[in-house]
Amino acid sequence: MLDVAILISGHGSNLQSLIEACAAEDFPARIVGVISNNPEAYGLERARAANIPTSVVNHRDFDDREAFDEAIDQQLRSFKAKFICLAGFMRILDSRFVTRWRDRILNIHPSLLPAFKGLHTQERALEAGVRFTGCTVHIVRPEMDEGPIILQAALAVDPEDDADNLSAKVLKLEHVIYPEALKLMAQGRVSISGNRAVIDGARYPEQGIISPVPTS
Numbered sequence: 674m675l676d677v678a679i680l681i682s683g684h685g686s687n688l689q690s691l692i693e694a695c696a697a698e699d700f701p702a703r704i705v706g707v708i709s710n711n712p713e714a715y716g717l718e719r720a721r722a723a724n725i726p727t728s729v730v731n732h733r734d735f736d737d738r739e740a741f742d743e744a745i746d747q748q749l750r751s752f753k754a755k756f757i758c759l760a761g762f763m764r765i766l767d768s769r770f771v772t773r774w775r776d777r778i779l780n781i782h783p784s785l786l787p788a789f790k791g792l793h794t795q796e797r798a799l800e801a802g803v804r805f806t807g808c809t810v811h812i813v814r815p816e817m818d819e820g821p822i823i824l825q826a827a828l829a830v831d832p833e834d835d836a837d838n839l840s841a842k843v844l845k846l847e848h849v850i851y852p853e854a855l856k857l858m859a860q861g862r863v864s865i866s867g868n869r870a871v872i873d874g875a876r877y878p879e880q881g882i883i884s885p886v887p888t889s
């Protein structure tokens with residue numbers, strides 16, 4: 674059983690999908706604690722409702738990032754966490770922290786990485802006129818939104834989509850792939866080779882999907 678801590682900053686819908694997945698008897702991971710940098714995060718309510726220990730480590734209480742990261746690290750150790758999922762956690766963790774937890778931190782990002790790192794991904798995807806968008810679960814490296822990709826899910830962009838409904842559609846996919854990716858990690862089925870993650874025993878579709886083509 675893999676003991677996981679979830680780091681959040683806000684709404685916590687990804688946290689909720691992980692709570693629900695971990696509730697299944699045969700799921701190979703369990704959530705030992707939830708840490709938020711934001712005392713107002715709704716995700717803290719979700720954790721409490723599921724009887725999961727919570728902790729607020731407010732970045733505003735620290736002089737610098739190093740001290741903040743150190744406090745997060747201490748809290749993780751007191752939860753006895755062995756693995757971390759960032760789920761809408763809006764702070765950057767410094768390279769010392771990431772190195773200490775190397776290959777033991779996952780993040781979810783609402784784009785098909787390496788495209789559209791950073792914020793406002795669906796606005797930028799629409800501006801760029803992409804035919805597909807989606808989401809990515811990856812291993813965290815010190816550079817923002819970088820690291821070996823575990824799983825991605827894609828969807829075709831509808832010409833009627835605006836950033837809000839596209840974000841909502843992508844978020845639904847996030848809730849599917851994040852628990853799946855955590856499960857693969859907890860099962861020890863992922864090996865990292867350079868910037869690539871190889872999944873043991875995975876079957877990949879032989880034919881890809883294509884973007885919309887003219888009908889006449």
Ligand code: GRF
Nearest residue numbers: 684685686687761781782783
């Ligand atoms: C998600 O889109 C996630 O990919 C991004 O922030 C959002 C958080 O949503 N990093 P929630 O807090 O999990 O509802």
